[in-house]
Amino acid sequence: MPAAPSPTTRSRRQFLTLLGISAAAVSCGTATATGGGSGRSGSQVTTLKYQGNVGYVTLPELAADLGYLGDLKLEWVGNTISGPQDIQSAATGQIHFGGAFNGAIVKLAAGNAPIKAVISYYGVDQDVYSGYYVLEDSPIRSARDLLGKKVGMNTLGAHSQALLDVYLSRNGISKAEAAKVEALVVPPVNTEQVLRQRQIEVGVLSNVLRDKAVEAGGIRPLFSDFDLLGRFSAGSYVMTERFVKENPDTVRTFVTGVGKAIEWSRSTPREEVIARQTEIVRKRGRNEDTSTLRFWRSYGVAGRGGRIEDKEFQLWLDWLAERGEIKPGRLTAAGLYTNEFNDQGKG
Structure with missing residues (x-):
C-alpha cells in the first residue's frame, strides 16, 4: 500500500485543486461576465463587479473615489479570501476583475483559463514587504533550521510559498530537504496569535499586520521578500480575454484610472492618503475597523502607473516549471499580460 501523503503534499494538492478550473466552467463564466445585467450602456459594460478586502482600500476603490474612473462604476459583491480565489472568480465570470500573485496567474493560465493581466496592483519595496517572522527566543536562525518546522501563510502555491522556496533554494536546501x-494555511489576521501561541514556528506577516506585530514586540524577522528580490511588482489584476476584446473602452478607463491612483498615492503625502482611505472605508458603511490604515505606507507597485514587465512573470514561470507544475516553454511572459490599455507611463 502506498504511503499516505504528507500534510505538506496534501496542502499543495488542495491548492492545486482550488486553481483547477475546467474549460467548460471558464467558458460559461466568461459569458456571464460579458453578458447583460452588469450596467451596460450601448455595447460596453459600465459597472464592474469586484471583491474587496475588509478594512482596506483597493486601488480601484481609491481610483473611483478620486474620480479617475469617470462614469465607470464599481459594484462590490463581497470580500475575497485570497488572490487565487479572486482570479478564479474573475475567470469564471462571477466578477469582472480579480487580483492575485503573478505566479498564481501563471498557474491559472496554464490550466487554459483565457485570462489576461492588465495592470500591477501590489508589489514589494522597502516599506511594503512580507516578512517571515519567528519568536524572539526561537532557535531558528537559518534556512536549514526550518527543516521539520511549520510556516504559516495566507494561502499555498502563491506569493508566500514561492518566496519560501526561493529562500530555501538560495541557501543550499535541496528539493528533498x-x-x-511544512507550509500551512493560516488566516493573516490570526498569524501573529498562532505564532505567539507556538502553534507554528514561522509566520508570514505583511504590511499593517506585520507592523502591528512588530510594534507589540517579541518577534524578529528571519528574512523578507524584499531581502531576496528587492523592489518588484508581485501581483496583477486580470480580466478574461473575451471581456477585454468586447469592452476595450471600459478596460482602458479602468486600467488608466487605477494607474493614476497608483501615481496619486506616490506623490501625495502619506497622511493625506491615509485620511482619504479612512474616509472611503467609513463612507461605505460596512462596520469595518479603520485602525490598521494608520500603518499604510505604499501599494509597493514598481512600474509607473502599474505597467507590467516580462520579468514580473518570468520569475514565476521558471519557478513553476522547476516544481513540475507547468511545462517549460508552454507559456511566455509576454503572452500573459498587456499594457495596451494603460495610458500611464507610456514612453
Missing part, C-alpha cells in the same frame, strides 16, 4: 518544511 525543502519538502520537510
